[in-house]
Amino acid sequence: MHKPQRQCAACRRMFPKSELLRVAVEKGGEPVVDMTGKMPGRGAYLCRSKKCLQDAERRKILSKSLHCSVSPSVYRELERMIGDHQSE
Numbered sequence: 001m002h003k004p005q006r007q008c009a010a011c012r013r014m015f016p017k018s019e020l021l022r023v024a025v026e027k028g029g030e031p032v033v034d035m036t037g038k039m040p041g042r043g044a045y046l047c048r049s050k051k052c053l054q055d056a057e058r059r060k061i062l063s064k065s066l067h068c069s070v071s072p073s074v075y076r077e078l079e080r081m082i083g084d085h086q087s088e
Helices: 050-058 061-066 072-086
Strands: 005-007 014-016 021-025 031-034 043-046
Antiparallel strands (some): 021 043
16 A cells, blocks of 8 residues: 655655654644644644754754744644654
8 A cells, every 4th residue: 555755854855654743834824733744735744853853943944844934832842742752
């Protein structure tokens, strides 16, 4: 069975979509963590790597991909999700 592939915005490697975290832009223009992976609109994906998250924040990769400013709270939520995933 075919699994959709997406590219991590930070490391540029391809992963199955289900293994990535997605940040989407809501109708109001505010970026949020897309827990379902199915929100409409522009989205950017990150793999579950702390290094990729740090690179994305430092180099403003998500802001560039989404064409809007990504708040530190979005990065903190992603960081929490990565930490939860790695402790499983």
